[in-house]
Amino acid sequence: MPYVVTDLCTGCRYTECVSVCPVECFHIDDAMTYIDPQNCIDCGGCVPVCPVGAIKAAHKLPPDKMEWIEINRRRAAETPLVTGKLAPLPGADERKAMILR
Amino acid sequence: MIPRASSPRRAAGRYRVAIIGGGPSGFYAAEALLRSEQAVDVDMFERLPVPYGLVRFGVAPDHPKLKQVTRVFDRIAEMPGFRFFGGVDIGKAVSISALRSCYHALVLATGAPVSRLMDVPGERLPGSYQAGDFVAWYNGHPDFQHLQFDFGAEQAVIIGHGNVALDVARILAKTPDELRHTDIAAHALDALADSRVRDIYLAGRRGPDQTRFAAKELQEFAELADCDPVVEPDDFPQLSSNPPDTEPAAALAMLREFSMRPTAKRRRCVFLFGLTPIGIEGDGRVQRMLFNQRQEQAPAIAQGHVALDCGLVFSSIGRRAAPISGIPYDEPGGVHPNIGGRLAAGGCALRGLYVCGWGKRGPQGTIGTNRACSVETVANVLADLPQLDEPLRHPDSLFAGMSIRRYVDYRSWGRIDAEEIARGGAKGKPREKFITVDEMFAAAGGGVAC
Numbered sequence: 001m002p003y004v005v006t007d008l009c010t011g012c013r014y015t016e017c018v019s020v021c022p023v024e025c026f027h028i029d030d031a032m033t034y035i036d037p038q039n040c041i042d043c044g045g046c047v048p049v050c051p052v053g054a055i056k057a058a059h060k061l062p063p064d065k066m067e068w069i070e071i072n073r074r075r076a077a078e079t080p081l082v083t084g085k086l087a088p089l090p091g092a093d094e095r096k097a098m099i100l101r
Numbered sequence: 102m103i104p105r106a107s108s109p110r111r112a113a114g115r116y117r118v119a120i121i122g123g124g125p126s127g128f129y130a131a132e133a134l135l136r137s138e139q140a141v142d143v144d145m146f147e148r149l150p151v152p153y154g155l156v157r158f159g160v161a162p163d164h165p166k167l168k169q170v171t172r173v174f175d176r177i178a179e180m181p182g183f184r185f186f187g188g189v190d191i192g193k194a195v196s197i198s199a200l201r202s203c204y205h206a207l208v209l210a211t212g213a214p215v216s217r218l219m220d221v222p223g224e225r226l227p228g229s230y231q232a233g234d235f236v237a238w239y240n241g242h243p244d245f246q247h248l249q250f251d252f253g254a255e256q257a258v259i260i261g262h263g264n265v266a267l268d269v270a271r272i273l274a275k276t277p278d279e280l281r282h283t284d285i286a287a288h289a290l291d292a293l294a295d296s297r298v299r300d301i302y303l304a305g306r307r308g309p310d311q312t313r314f315a316a317k318e319l320q321e322f323a324e325l326a327d328c329d330p331v332v333e334p335d336d337f338p339q340l341s342s343n344p345p346d347t348e349p350a351a352a353l354a355m356l357r358e359f360s361m362r363p364t365a366k367r368r369r370c371v372f373l374f375g376l377t378p379i380g381i382e383g384d385g386r387v388q389r390m391l392f393n394q395r396q397e398q399a400p401a402i403a404q405g406h407v408a409l410d411c412g413l414v415f416s417s418i419g420r421r422a423a424p425i426s427g428i429p430y431d432e433p434g435g436v437h438p439n440i441g442g443r444l445a446a447g448g449c450a451l452r453g454l455y456v457c458g459w460g461k462r463g464p465q466g467t468i469g470t471n472r473a474c475s476v477e478t479v480a481n482v483l484a485d486l487p488q489l490d491e492p493l494r495h496p497d498s499l500f501a502g503m504s505i506r507r508y509v510d511y512r513s514w515g516r517i518d519a520e521e522i523a524r525g526g527a528k529g530k531p532r533e534k535f536i537t538v539d540e541m542f543a544a545a546g547g548g549v550a551c
Contacts, residue, residue: 057317
């Protein structure tokens with residue numbers, strides 16, 4: 001039961017998840033991060049640190065987000081590993097404020 | 102002979118950093134140092150012959166997936182410039198000052214090994230234990246394998262509402278068949294197989310909305326073979342219908358679900374709220390636990406006192422760093438005072454001394470929290486290195502004139518590891534740990550002579 005990054009991640013790149021992942025299982029593209037289900041050890045450490053709540057346990061995804069299990073698996077294989085925190089994208093804080101409102 | 106730290110040519114102009122402690126924060130500090138642009142060699146000193154710290158001795162035996170993080174530690178140990186010295190007790194066999202004379206910088210990754218006491222009367226009665234001691238015992242820690250736990254009582258009380266308390270409750274709640282194929286120490290499996298414990302009470306001071314439980318760890322109580330989670334519906338204050346998406350809220354939702362479940366199994370794990378421990382009573386051994394009850398949690402009870410009959414008490418109210426001679430210590434905080442990982446005295450950073458992990462920030466977070474923590478500390482180490490004094494001696498002379506005769510390097514840890522896995526395989530366990538330092542050295546072929 002790995003964890004899954006959902007589309008809520010898109011557009012901020014806070015990458016707090018990356019800094020606390022004990023096994024470096026995050027991958028990244030221009031849009032968002034993805035969790036490699038082969039390497040994730042289910043510690044759940046990334047879930048509470050995501051500023052916008054984009055990461056969920058696979059078994060707790062609502063039906064309309066289930067496709068993200070497969071998208072994480074596929075995109076993690078296609079995109080480079082990210083091992084350290086990156087600078088957030090412009091507008092990330094405004095986006096977060098909207099989401100959390 | 103100690104292998105040379107680096108060839109003389111390569112060693113020229115390189116920095117040398119010693120890390121004390123072979124747990125997660127120590128490994129992540131080593132990784133950050135060895136990945137840096139600067140030329141750094143890292144020597145890790147671990148008190149026990151075996152690495153991984155709380156991943157080996159803290160993570161519960163029935164959480165094998167989490168232990169896969171050791172693959173990352175093994176990869177770090179293979180990085181050029183890394184050496185492991187297991188079975189070397191810094192502060193005892195080798196002094197801090199001797200270590201400092203051989204390295205540009207020293208990073209403490211010594212964790213929070215001391216259990217906090219409840220400080221109530223009766224705490225030392227037979228039958229009253231520290232949760233951390235129990236955890237170390239069932240995980241085969243050499244310093245705790247001599248302990249005797251008596252599971253003859255039917256009621257056990259666990260004090261504290263964090264994930265260690267959940268581990269203790271779960272290990273008490275599980276049947277021998279649920280534990281048999283884990284890496285739990287053989288002596289613990291045997292003792293627990295005879296357990297008469299039926300009612301496990303998890304008592305916390307605060308309400309169900311203020312626990313430190315991880316929801317996913319609470320969830321496991323819904324899936325036990327012979328134990329039901331129990332929460333009294335009265336324990337739920339009127340909370341807003343749309344709680345924020347936070348960990349305490351997720352834990353609360355899980356507890357609420359427990360309050361609506363029917364119970365049918367042999368054992369019960371009862372979550373109790375608003376109870377502050379005030380004492381343990383018993384005639385020569387634990388017979389009951391006394392609490393003050395917070396009034397808003399107890400509308401039906403006029404008096405504020407509650408007594409729970411029990412024969413076992415496990416206190417799980419936190420841990421603190423151990424004081425180390427010559428290293429600053431913050432007594433109330435239970436950490437080594439620091440500024441971003443630079444050890445500090447009187448608000449001023451000390452030259453060449455650093456801390457990471459639980460000794461830096463207290464016992465909190467998941468395994469990976471230590472990665473971010475160690476990265477922060479190492480950023481400061483790297484910034485300071487060019488200004489730090491050249492060490493007086495080379496590490497290869499560290500053990501000269503000392504009583505220490507042997508240590509375990511990473512290659513000989515590999516022999517211990519393989520032997521443990523082979524021993525476990527014969528019993529359908531992922532490993533059967535060696536539980537004494539002598540056995541560990543023997544499996545390591547005697548280790549490396551100094």
